[in-house]
Amino acid sequence: MKKYIFDSYDDFYNEYITVRSPQCIECGEDCELVDSEVACYIKDRKLQFSSMLLLRCKNCGREYLPRYSKQMIDGAYKIVVEANEFQGVFKPLGSKQQFDYCKEQNYLYDYRDYFNIPGLCEDREHYIEGFLTPVYFEKEALVYFRVLPEYEVNICKRSIVGIPTSNSRS
């Protein structure tokens, strides 16, 4: 279980407002989302989450709290304070969401990916919640979708033509 300890709500709030990039601040390598059990202590209150997404560096393993996970912690903290409790246990209610812009296509997203991967939900150009473009992923991710009958995967190959740079011209 991963533990996060904050001496005060202000300490947590400083972390909450810190914007994380998808790269590790220690080594610069890309981070990936991992699901973890988390215990978060804010002052004298303990919040336990059976499932929370963290950004983990692929190189050094350092972990960071993504924005949406911090929102979950903040919401849970306020619930516990309002109930005058000193601990709370929180479980996920489900992770699929249909965004308004794609209701006709019946697309269901794992909203946790959308809200936790830095940059995905901050598309200022389109500003439509849930809209994803472009989408980058490792091609191995397609293996999962190719074997499930409810998905159809079309793979297109694009030729890349090399254009000589000014340095390579003689």
Ligand SMILES: [Zn+2]
């Ligand atoms: Zn790292």
